[in-house]
Amino acid sequence: MPDHFSDSASPLSIAQLSHEPIVIPITALDGARFELLCVQPAGEWRQLLYWLPAMGVPAKHYLPMAEALAARGIAMVVHEWRGIGSSDRRASRRSNWGYRELLLDDLPPAIAAVQSRWPDKIRLIGGHSLGGQVASLYAALHSADYAGIVLVASGAPYWRAYPRSLLIKIGCMLAPLAANLRGYLPGRRIGFAGNEARGLTADWARSARSGRYSATGMSQNLDELLAAVRLPIFALRLRDDWLVPKASLEWLLGKMPQSSHRAGVLTPDDLRGQPADHFSWMKAPAPIVERLADWMDSLGA
Numbered sequence: 563m564p565d566h567f568s569d570s571a572s573p574l575s576i577a578q579l580s581h582e583p584i585v586i587p588i589t590a591l592d593g594a595r596f597e598l599l600c601v602q603p604a605g606e607w608r609q610l611l612y613w614l615p616a617m618g619v620p621a622k623h624y625l626p627m628a629e630a631l632a633a634r635g636i637a638m639v640v641h642e643w644r645g646i647g648s649s650d651r652r653a654s655r656r657s658n659w660g661y662r663e664l665l666l667d668d669l670p671p672a673i674a675a676v677q678s679r680w681p682d683k684i685r686l687i688g689g690h691s692l693g694g695q696v697a698s699l700y701a702a703l704h705s706a707d708y709a710g711i712v713l714v715a716s717g718a719p720y721w722r723a724y725p726r727s728l729l730i731k732i733g734c735m736l737a738p739l740a741a742n743l744r745g746y747l748p749g750r751r752i753g754f755a756g757n758e759a760r761g762l763t764a765d766w767a768r769s770a771r772s773g774r775y776s777a778t779g780m781s782q783n784l785d786e787l788l789a790a791v792r793l794p795i796f797a798l799r800l801r802d803d804w805l806v807p808k809a810s811l812e813w814l815l816g817k818m819p820q821s822s823h824r825a826g827v828l829t830p831d832d833l834r835g836q837p838a839d840h841f842s843w844m845k846a847p848a849p850i851v852e853r854l855a856d857w858m859d860s861l862g863a
Contacts, residue, residue: 792820
């Protein structure tokens with residue numbers, strides 16, 4: 563699945579997991595409901611990674627990664643995006659949201675629930691694709707709460723960072739138009755992400771056109787907040803991932819110049835024969851988890 567995530571191709575069912583995940587129900591500040599999936603190690607542990615999925619990908623598809631991290635003594639909590647999976651909302655003309663709702667309505671009560679359940683654990687935040695971008699933005703808003711940021715197959719969607727830049731620019735101009743006409747972006751039909759809210763589509767497309775982050779309804783200068791972040795960052799790119807080329811990751815990392823980072827690129831050989839693209843690593847995440855867990859150990863936190 564190199565370009566588009568298929569929900570029908572789950573890499574691992576919950577029944578196949580070594581440990582059934584802990585499910586934490588969350589009510590967002592505006593009343594929306596969703597669930598967190600949590601996998602923790604069997605013995606003592608001290609580090610927890612709060613994980614944000616790629617756009618259009620349900621939380622359950624990161625359970626193999628969570629299992630592998632638990633085997634290394636690290637707990638993982640997987641967020642559920644509004645509009646998919648366990649969320650009680652679905653994008654439509656009447657149901658709309660954007661980055662503001664994700665950052666200010668959904669994440670704060672979810673993070674608070676995790677902190678309440680495991681108050682003494684060292685927390686990092688990270689994500690895949692859009693998840694890595696939103697994780698960076700949330701860390702910029704709450705940098706004192708985290709020991710680091712993790713990015714896997716994630717980068718800024720700025721059109722100039724892509725080899726086929728003109729096509730990307732045209733796409734990020736057309737996507738909001740399509741979303742406004744239909745009431746939401748029919749991502750499943752067009753082969754990009756899921757069925758996404760038009761507000762989310764507009765915020766994403768604005769960052770793709772301008773190279774800067776902003777959110778409708780938020781007064782904060784998000785790029786200024788990113789520039790002030792002083793956290794260690796772990797970033798892995800996949801060699802054949804056209805959705806996140808090298809320049810895309812570099813553009814995102816460049817927004818956090820005061821943060822130290824360890825960046826790397828994985829090939830099919832590193833992934834034990836799996837394609838090194840945007841989604842295939844999710845089927846067998848052990849090579850990524852090995853590198854991530856080693857880095858987390860090196861933090862000495």
